[in-house]
Amino acid sequence: xxxxxxxxxxxxxxxxxxxxxxxxxxxxxxxxxxxxxxxxxxxxxxxxxxxxxxxxxxxxxxxxxxxxxxxxxxxxxxxxxxxxxxxxxxxxxxxxxxxxxxxxxxxxxxxxxxxxxxxxxxxxxxxxxxxxxxxxxxxxxxxxxxxxxxxxxxxxxxxxxxxxxxxxxxxxxxxxxxxxxxxxxxxxxxxxxxxxxxxxxxxxxxxxxxxxxxxxxxxxxxxxxxxxxxxxxxxxxx
Amino acid sequence: xxxxxxxxxxxxxxxxxxxxxxxxxxxxxxxxxxxxxxxxxxxxxxxxxxxxxxxxxxxxxxxxxxxxxxxxxxxxxxxxxxxxxxxxxxxxxxxxxxxxxxxxxxxxxxxxxxxxxxxxxxxxxxxxxxxxxxxxxxxxxxxxxxxxxxxxxxxxxxxxxxxxxxxxxxxxxxxxxxxxxxxxxxxxxxxxxxxxxxxxxxxxxxxxxxxxxxxxxxxxxxxxxxxxxxxxxxxxxx
Numbered sequence: 001x002x003x004x005x006x007x008x009x010x011x012x013x014x015x016x017x018x019x020x021x022x023x024x025x026x027x028x029x030x031x032x033x034x035x036x037x038x039x040x041x042x043x044x045x046x047x048x049x050x051x052x053x054x055x056x057x058x059x060x061x062x063x064x065x066x067x068x069x070x071x072x073x074x075x076x077x078x079x080x081x082x083x084x085x086x087x088x089x090x091x092x093x094x095x096x097x098x099x100x101x102x103x104x105x106x107x108x109x110x111x112x113x114x115x116x117x118x119x120x121x122x123x124x125x126x127x128x129x130x131x132x133x134x135x136x137x138x139x140x141x142x143x144x145x146x147x148x149x150x151x152x153x154x155x156x157x158x159x160x161x162x163x164x165x166x167x168x169x170x171x172x173x174x175x176x177x178x179x180x181x182x183x184x185x186x187x188x189x190x191x192x193x194x195x196x197x198x199x200x201x202x203x204x205x206x207x208x209x210x211x212x213x214x215x216x217x218x219x220x221x222x223x224x225x226x227x228x229x230x231x232x233x234x235x236x237x238x
Numbered sequence: 239x240x241x242x243x244x245x246x247x248x249x250x251x252x253x254x255x256x257x258x259x260x261x262x263x264x265x266x267x268x269x270x271x272x273x274x275x276x277x278x279x280x281x282x283x284x285x286x287x288x289x290x291x292x293x294x295x296x297x298x299x300x301x302x303x304x305x306x307x308x309x310x311x312x313x314x315x316x317x318x319x320x321x322x323x324x325x326x327x328x329x330x331x332x333x334x335x336x337x338x339x340x341x342x343x344x345x346x347x348x349x350x351x352x353x354x355x356x357x358x359x360x361x362x363x364x365x366x367x368x369x370x371x372x373x374x375x376x377x378x379x380x381x382x383x384x385x386x387x388x389x390x391x392x393x394x395x396x397x398x399x400x401x402x403x404x405x406x407x408x409x410x411x412x413x414x415x416x417x418x419x420x421x422x423x424x425x426x427x428x429x430x431x432x433x434x435x436x437x438x439x440x441x442x443x444x445x446x447x448x449x450x451x452x453x454x455x456x457x458x459x460x461x462x463x464x465x466x467x468x469x470x471x472x473x474x475x476x
Contacts, residue, residue, distance in 0.1 A: 017250035079348040087359035096465045104352040110317040114342040121325035133473030149383040235371030
């Protein structure tokens with residue numbers, strides 16, 4: 001079986017490898033929004049879609065069908081190894097002889113970065129602000145460590161309808177170490193219909209629209225904006 | 239013009255978008271190894287290849303040809319926005335009306351992770367050990383910050399023929415904070431001929447073959463090895 005990353009938005013953001021594997025699958029399993037992103041690749045394959053928060057069920061079903069001999073692909077948006085399904089499938093698999101292939105894709109960090117310009121040209125960090133599976137105090141400790149050492153920081157899952165405070169706390173932590181004018185980029189619905197890109201500042205960014213489809217990129221001390229693009233220099237003498 | 243990521247190894251690791259843009263280009267510019275990785279896409283396009291360390295010349299040439307009206311693609315391996323050419327092109331561009339498109343791809347971190355299993359399922363950091371463009375003391379400060387806060391860490395440019403000490407120092411820093419048995423994954427020539435994957439430990443990994451084509455993934459306190467795959471759990475109750 002394969003755990004397949006479909007890039008930020010399916011379609012042209014898919015890798016050639018991912019496309020080939022999906023076309024050759026007998027069963028494709030995934031969250032219904034992800035299935036919609038690859039629906040032009042679906043012809044004869046059986047599709048099993050489900051709602052969010054049924055991740056474990058999807059993985060168990062995929063493993064069961066694979067053990068029965070089916071060619072199964074379970075899809076994740078972005079890269080399946082970054083807060084996706086790759087880890088859960090490997091953790092749940094109890095058969096050492098069942099081959100599980102992880103097929104990488106463009107993850108939200110680099111997809112969003114490409115829409116903003118080139119904010120990730122220097123050392124960077126990826127942090128999820130969701131405290132569903134991680135204690136909030138651990139997340140705060142990580143935010144402080146990277147805010148104080150000039151990493152560019154990409155925040156996944158910045159905010160949801162139930163969870164609105166974390167992004168404000170993250171902003172306050174960064175303001176302790178960085179200028180209020182530090183560039184911050186926001187990308188919502190990357191590579192999907194209604195993609196929206198905003199380049200603003202550390203001081204202002206939480207006044208902008210942010211939801212679960214938004215990726216937040218906080219620049220380092222060197223980041224700047226030029227011709228409406230966000231750039232973190234790498235240090236070449238230009 | 240476009241700055242195009244070709245994934246870790248070109249070929250099937252390319253995105254559909256990247257392939258289309260390369261096929262439609264009039265001029266393709268890049269380091270010669272990267273050009274070789276996409277040579278099956280080259281028919282009528284003019285190719286300008288150069289050796290390593292001529293990055294600035296390549297970017298200047300690309301911008302000049304684009305201003306003359308040519309459809310130009312400059313290629314980077316992996317993602318062009320991660321230690322690639324995207325930033326330099328945007329920094330050097332002096333024409334606000336010249337459209338520069340950044341085309342993302344699978345970066346070495348997620349490409350290597352997919353070959354190792356699922357080591358990046360929790361918050362992670364990307365750090366280059368090359369001190370050509372960054373003072374070594376800054377790199378050490380970053381290594382300490384993330385080693386002490388349980389990030390999974392991906393090291394790019396870990397070692398070259400002239401630069402052999404940095405990876406040993408990085409290992410010592412991590413050993414101050416993490417068990418010697420912490421899993422470490424090494425992937426060389428990812429998605430290329432001669433790909434090699436090794437899963438070892440923090441104590442042992444610098445005894446293995448490491449060079450500029452190697453991506454090093456250092457696990458966190460939760461990372462473990464199962465059926466020869468490296469996994470960092472995300473925290474689901476399984």
